[in-house]
Amino acid sequence: MSRTILRDHHGERYNFQLRLLVALVCVVLGFMVLIGRFFYLQVMQHEKYHTLAESNRISLVPIPPPRGYIYDRNGVVLARNQSEYTLEITPSKLEHSLEDTINALSQYVEITTKDRRRFKTLMDESKDFESLPIKVRLTDEEVARFAAQAFRFTGVEIKARPFRYYPMGESASHLVGYIGRINDDDLDKLDDEGLLPNYKGTDHMGKFGLEQSYEEVLHGKTGYEEVEIDSNGHAINSLKRTPPVAGSNLILSIDIKLQQIAEQAFGTNRGALVAMDPTTGEVLALVSRPGFDPNLFVDGIDAQSWKELNDSTDRPLNDRAIQGTYAPGSTFKPFMALGALEIGKRTPQWGMSDPGFFQLGNHRWNDDAKGGHGWVDMRRSIVASCDVYYYQLANDMGIDNISNFMAPFGFGQKSGIDLPGEKTGVLPSQEWKRRTFRKNPAAGKWVAGDTVSIGIGQGFNTYTPLQMAQAVSILAADGIVHRPHLVRYIEDPATSARTPVAPAPIGRIALKQANIDIVKDAMVGVNKEGTGAAAFRGAEYVSAGKTGTAQVYSVKNGKKDIIGKVHNALTDNAWFIAFAPADKPRIALALIVENGGWGASAAAPIARQVLDYYMVGKVPGQPTPAPSSTPTPDASDEDTDPASAPSPDPAQAQ
C-alpha cells in the first residue's frame, strides 16, 4: 500500500519535472526568437535602420486642421480662429527652476499673477514635456524684446498659434460654448474612441455648447508632413505632405441680432428665453442669463475666474434654457384647455361661476382674484388666467389623462436639441410618483390634491424653457412636431457645399383643428384684452400669448445657504409664452424671468421686444416708435388698468 503511494508520488514528480522541462524549453525558444529578431534588426538590417535614423531622420509632424467657424443664420461670425504669438515653457527642458525662469521672463514680458495662476493649473493637467503657454497674445514689441534675450532661456520659446476667438463675448455664450485645453481625461476618452491620432498636434477641443456637441464636425482631420530633421531636431527638408482636412463650418439658425435684443431685454435679471421657427424647429434665439465670456476658457481659465463663475449664486455657467427646470405656472393653461377639448371634458361654451376658490374635501385652493372672476368660460379662463377653472378642470381630467395628453408635446422629455447636457424635467403621473417615492410607498401614492395644482402648472411638474418653447411651437404649427435644432447647415469650407441638418418634421400630433383654433383665439385674446394686453398695446401684428407666474418653493439645484443670500430667491418666477403672427406663425417663444414676479409685467415686455424685432424689425431705443425698453412703466400701467387686464395671475396652489 505504502509502496504504491510512493511510486505514484514519484510518477507525479517525474511528470511535473517533465513539464517544467518543457516550459524551460519554451522559455529558451522564446528568447531565441527575440535574440534572432534583435540580430536581424541590429546586425543584418542595421545599415538600413542606421540610414533611417542617422542620415535621413524622418519626423512625422502632425498638421492640425483649422477648426470650423460658427456663423449665425445671416453669416455673422460667432466663433473664429486668429493667429497669435504665445510665450511657451517646456518645464522638463528648463535649466533653472520654473519660478526663477518666470521671474526672469517677467523682466521682458509682462506676466501677471493671473497668468501665473493659469499656468499652474495647466501644469497640473499636463505632462512635463509638453510646451505650455505662460503668456498668450503677445504684442509685437514683447515678441521683439523676448527674441533678443531668447538665447538665455532654454526651454522657453515663442510660438504662433491659432486661437479660438468669440467676437460676441457673453452673447450667445451658452449655445456657442467654448473650447478648452485637452486634459488627461479627454486624452483617455479620445484614446478609447480611437480618435487620439487625429488629435496629434491639437491642444484644444470643444468643452461646452455647440463647440462640444459638434466637436467631430468642427475639428477636421489632422494631416501630417514627413520632414527630414538634423541632429538638433530642426526640420531641414520636407519630403511629403498630407494636408489636413479643415473642420466644417456651422451655420446656425440663430439670429444673433434677435438673440442680443432678447439678452438685453433681460437687463440684470436671471432667466432664459427660447424662440423657435414653428415651421422648421429651427431655434432663432436661445438665451440664458447671466452669460459668461467664453474667451476666458480658451487658454485655460485661471483658478480665480473659475471660482467666481462657478461659485456665483447667479450660476452663469448653467444653461438655464435647457438645464433649468421650472414649474410652468399659468403658461400650462392653454395646453390644459386643449387637452380638455380633445378628450371631451369641456366644450368652449361650458362655463362656471368662479367663487374665488376651489374646494376638495377639507382643502381649499384660492384664486388670485379675491371673490373670483365671475362667470368664466374657456376663452375667458385663458384671457383672464382664471385659476379656479383649471383646478376644477384638472380634477375632472385626472392626472393620467393630463400626463398622456401632454407627453407628445415634449413636456418632461428631452427634446433632442443638438446641445449637450439637456435636462429632462418632470411630467408627473401616478407611475412617476410611485417610482420617485419608491422608498416610502405611502408618500408615493398620487392624491387628488396633487392633480389640482397641476391644472395651473404648479406642484410636481417642472419643464425647461426649451420644452415650453417646443410645446408652444407645436401648438402654433397645429400639431406638427419638429426636433429643435441650432445648426441649419454644415458647410464644407473648401467647396462651400452646405448639408442641411434635420429639416423634416418628426411627427404630427392628431388634434382637431377647431380645438386648436379655440385655444389660439383665446391666446390672441390674452395679448389683446387679457394679461398680455399692456405689454402688446400698439403692436403692428397680431400675436398670441399667455402669462405665467409660478411660485418658487425652493431654489432647485441650489444649496440652502445660497438661498439665504439671494434676497429675492422666493419671489415668483415670471413666464411668458407667445407666437406670431397668430394666423400663420413664424416665431414661437417661451421665456422665464427667475424671481421676476408677475409674468404680465416682468416677462411679457421681453417677449414684446423680441417679437417686435422679428416681425417688423424694430430695435428698442431706436427712433422708430418702439415700446419702452424698461418693462416697469408698462407693468404699473397694467396693474392700474382694470379694463384691459383684470389682474395678473399669481398662482395660489396650496
Add this chain to the structure above:
Amino acid sequence: MWIKRLLKRIADPVDGWLLLFVLLISALSVVTVYSASNQNPDKVVGKMITVIVSLSIMWIVANLKPSQLMMLAPPMYVTGLLLLIAVAAFGVSTNGAKRWLNIGITKIQPSELMKLAVPMLLAWYFERHEANLRFRHFVIAAILILVPAALVQKQPDLGTAVLIAAAGFYVLFLAGLSWRVMVGLFVAAAASAPFVWTHMRDYQRQRILTALDPMQDPLGKGYHIIQSTIAIGSGGPLGKGWLHGTQTRLDFIPESTTDFIFAVFGEEFGLWGNLLLSILYICVIGRGLMITNQASTQFGRLLAGALTLSFFTYAFVNMGMVSGILPVVGVPLPLVSYGGTATLSILIGFGMLMAIHRDKKLMKK
C-alpha cells in the same frame, strides 16, 4: 551582536540569487529611465523609490509561510472578482473603457491584483484536490480563470485579460492537464480565430492589423512600432552609447519611459546590451524554475512555476511588441519600465517565490 542578528534576520527570508538579478536589472532600469526621460532626475528618484518600496514589500511577503499564502488565496481572489464586478458596475468610465475603481483616495485597477490572485487560487485549488485529481477539476479551474479574464476583457483590456489567462493556464499545465486536451484547445483556438476576430473591439482589431502592417496607422500605434524598430535597428551591435540615442533624444520614441523603454535600451546599448538583459531575464526565470522544482508542496510548485512563467510572458510580450513581432498591448517591460504598480506586483510575486523557497530550506533543517 544585535546588528549581526538584525542583518541575519533581514537576510534570512531573502533569496540571494533572485535579489542579485533583481538589483542588476533595476540598475539597468535606472540608467535607462534617466536617458529615456531626457535626463530628468525626478524620474530616477521616482524609480529608485519604487524599487525600494517594492523590495520592502517583497521582504514582508517573503516572511510569510506558504500555508499563509494559501489561506490568502481565496479571499484575494474573491476580493479581486468583486472589485472587477464593481468596476463593471461603477468603474470610473472614460467613455468606453472602465478599468479603474475610484475608492476615494486613489483609483485602483483590480485587474493588476488578479494577475497574482488567479495563479494563487488555482494552486490552492489543485493542492486541495491533489489526492483525487479528476478531469472535472480542470474544468472548474478553467472557469475560475475565464470569469475574471472575461471581466477584464469586457473593460476592455485584452492585453491584461490574456496575461491573467496565461498565468492561470500555467498552473493547469503544471498541474498535469493532459497533453491531448492542450492540443485540442490549440486546434479549437485556431479554428475559432475568425469568430473571435468578429467579436473584438475596433481598436483591438486595429492593433493587430497595425502589427502586421505598421504603415496603416502612421500617426498612431503604427508610428510607435516604426520608430521603436528604427531605434533598435539603428543601435547596431554595440549601441549608440548611453545618452546618445538619437531616436530617444529627438522624441521619436513614444512612451519612452514606460511601455517602449526597451527601444531606448536597444538603441543605446545595442545587441550586446539586449543580450545582457535577456541573460539577466533568463537567470531570473532559471532561478524561479529551480525554486519551483525544489518546492516541497504542490501549492508551492504550482504557484512558483506560474509566477515564473508569467514573468517570462511579460518580458517576451513586451520585447516582442517593441521589436515589432507582436501586436501593441499595454504590457510594461518587467522591472525596467517606469511605473509603480507593475514593479510592485512583480516583486510581490518574487516575495512569494522566496517564501516558498524558505519553507523548503526550513523543512530541510
